[in-house]
Amino acid sequence: MLVQSPSRIFKSDFSVWKEENSCAVNNFFLGEESLKLRKALEVVLPENGSYEFVHQEETSLLIIVLYGEILINDFEKAILSEQIFTLQSVENNVVTITNNLPNEKADVLILEFKNKNPENSFTIEELDINEKNVLLPITNHLKIPNFIGLYDGRKEQEYAVHIQGNSIFGMVINGAFEFQNRLLETRDAILLSEIDRLEFEALSENALLLFLEI
DSSP states (O other): OOOOOOEEEEOGGGOOOEEETTEEEEEEEEOOTTSSEEEEEEEEEOTTOEEEEEEOSSEEEEEEEEESEEEETTOOSOEETTEEEEEEESSOEEEEEEEOOTTSOEEEEEEEEEOSSOOSEEEEEEOOOOSSSSOEESOSSSSSOEEEEEEOTTOEEEEEOSSTTOOEEEEEEESEEEETTEEEETTOEEEEOSOSEEEEEEOSTTEEEEEEEO
């Protein structure tokens, strides 16, 4: 018998988008003190637009470019769609994200994590989804289990929590999934606690899912 775990669902249909510096910003998740994920937000940058993200001290940042091309701070290398940027920072600081394309918008996902022993560093990596219907690590530069997966419709899978006591944060980037009888669609997110394993099923073709243990 499947046991329903305590959960909070963040439906994109009920999201409140705000305009900040000409950017559309959706702060859809604000973590509790007990969680490793501090906040999660999506930012759509207009042509030539910029967004300033203020992060706390002892932080790890994960920035995923959903579409478009961006520059971060004064780093000269552009970050393209399906690339990721990770930052480790001891101090609180401001990260400036700039749309690098003159005639297109850019869309980025920003996730801020607690990191009690960070070092000041950054990396740019390819988000290489080279196999379907499996959860693949996003990056090795976060101290939490983190995965992404691209699924065929009706594909089922079970996920076992790596670290006892962790909660699961899941986000549907594209498509539709069912999480233990809970329907999630594009840009919906869920937080599951008191859980050891999770059964989920893709309900659409090329459905893209992000998983974090927090």
